[in-house]
Amino acid sequence: MRKDDGAATTSAELRAHNLARLLRAIHDGGGQLTRAELTRQLSLARGTATVLVRDLAGRGLIEELTSPVDATVQRARGRPTGVPSAHARGPVALAVDLRDDSFTVAAFELTGRCTVLDRQERDAGSGTGMLGDVADRLNIRSRQFGGRVVGVGIAVPSPVRRGTMVQPTLPEWQDVDVAAVLGSAASPGPGPTGWVLTGNDATLAGLAEARRGVLRGVSVALHLHVATGIGGVLLADGLPVTGAHGSAGEFGHMPLTGGDEPCRCGSVGCWELDAGARGVLRAAGQAEQGDRMVQAEQVIAAAATDPRCGRALTHAAKALGRGIGALVNAQDPDAVGLSGLAAEMYQAAPDSVTAGYLSGLMRFRRADPPALRPSTLGDLGALTGASELVFDAFLTPRGLGTWQSPAQKTA
Numbered sequence: 001m002r003k004d005d006g007a008a009t010t011s012a013e014l015r016a017h018n019l020a021r022l023l024r025a026i027h028d029g030g031g032q033l034t035r036a037e038l039t040r041q042l043s044l045a046r047g048t049a050t051v052l053v054r055d056l057a058g059r060g061l062i063e064e065l066t067s068p069v070d071a072t073v074q075r076a077r078g079r080p081t082g083v084p085s086a087h088a089r090g091p092v093a094l095a096v097d098l099r100d101d102s103f104t105v106a107a108f109e110l111t112g113r114c115t116v117l118d119r120q121e122r123d124a125g126s127g128t129g130m131l132g133d134v135a136d137r138l139n140i141r142s143r144q145f146g147g148r149v150v151g152v153g154i155a156v157p158s159p160v161r162r163g164t165m166v167q168p169t170l171p172e173w174q175d176v177d178v179a180a181v182l183g184s185a186a187s188p189g190p191g192p193t194g195w196v197l198t199g200n201d202a203t204l205a206g207l208a209e210a211r212r213g214v215l216r217g218v219s220v221a222l223h224l225h226v227a228t229g230i231g232g233v234l235l236a237d238g239l240p241v242t243g244a245h246g247s248a249g250e251f252g253h254m255p256l257t258g259g260d261e262p263c264r265c266g267s268v269g270c271w272e273l274d275a276g277a278r279g280v281l282r283a284a285g286q287a288e289q290g291d292r293m294v295q296a297e298q299v300i301a302a303a304a305t306d307p308r309c310g311r312a313l314t315h316a317a318k319a320l321g322r323g324i325g326a327l328v329n330a331q332d333p334d335a336v337g338l339s340g341l342a343a344e345m346y347q348a349a350p351d352s353v354t355a356g357y358l359s360g361l362m363r364f365r366r367a368d369p370p371a372l373r374p375s376t377l378g379d380l381g382a383l384t385g386a387s388e389l390v391f392d393a394f395l396t397p398r399g400l401g402t403w404q405s406p407a408q409k410t411a
């Protein structure tokens with residue numbers, strides 16, 4: 001998803017290219033790296049870095065703060081080095097985590113700092129009505145941020161092909177192009193890429209781990225997000241491998257644990273029937289009522305004290321592990337990220353997940369299996385990934401060319 005803007009040929013292009021690279025490095029570093037560290041990381045001349053930082057600050061994109069370690073560094077080298085950070089009135093990405101029963105809207109600053117703005121349940125309303133509510137919230141929030149909003153990223157609960165939800169959990173959303181629906185409803189900002197960008201929620205959860213979470217710096221990573229279903233993504237050098245049409249990673253719809261029951265997806269024996277929220281509930285002998293995720297979390301929480309819940313957790317955790325083993329055989333990742341119920345199951349029953357995992361691995365992999373890493377981003381995974389879609393588009397020479405600082409306009 002990160003676009004290469006090609007070789008810069010003129011000095012103006014070279015400068016635009018370097019500005020985008022530097023801003024990208026500030027973004028990736030979460031606003032924690034000093035100017036000296038960024039200069040080294042990007043192999044820039046010190047004078048060039050100084051000019052670029054001044055240029056970005058002048059455009060209202062960053063502010064250079066004084067580093068807490070500055071005093072010693074300055075004493076040692078005799079010159080100051082600040083920490084380029086998000087400008088107080090700099091660019092903002094709005095992100096939406098769309099679920100079939102609720103939605104969340106959050107704002108992300110350039111350096112990844114997140115503020116959750118709205119959470120709303122669907123209650124008895126229609127899915128179409130809820131998309132209208134999302135559009136209303138985006139409209140209000142983008143007006144509040146003035147010209148600072150550079151784009152909106154939407155995480156959706158469906159495989160996505162060219163922006164369209166091709167098999168959503170809510171039948172009303174079949175073939176809905178969320179970006180088109182929300183793009184026409186929300187007032188257009190200065191965003192460089194058509195304002196609204198869409199991605200599958202589990203894919204974006206994986207992207208978030210690669211950029212800000214437990215898969216950071218991992219060259220080939222597999223991420224699995226377990227909710228009612230199981231989705232995920234393979235990431236190569238931090239970039240999602242999403243297939244020819246953007247809809248890869250539907251790992252929950254593979255027969256990894258050997259059943260032959262029909263699945264809601266149209267296939268049979270799918271992994272999610274054993275290792276997803278439904279699998280947890282079925283193993284616990286519970287009928288599905290209301291929010292399956294909440295119900296499954298209650299089973300996991302009760303596992304230590306209620307023997308039936310304990311057996312259900314063991315069963316689902318082993319099924320989770322076996323499927324992970326099969327996927328590791330197929331994909332050969334360096335590490336596996338786990339989020340949603342997968343992280344909760346692993347934390348509650350690490351031995352069962354590991355036993356299933358090792359039993360599903362080919363023998364030669366067992367001595368040194370890729371580590372399982374539970375996410376620490378919690379509910380913010382899909383939102384964070386959605387914001388990264390926006391910054392991937394913005395942190396390019398073309399994207400930065402669209403930026404007009406609200407700070408400058410009012411100056």
Ligand SMILES: [Zn+2]
Binds near residue numbers: 254263264268270
């Ligand atoms: Zn299925």
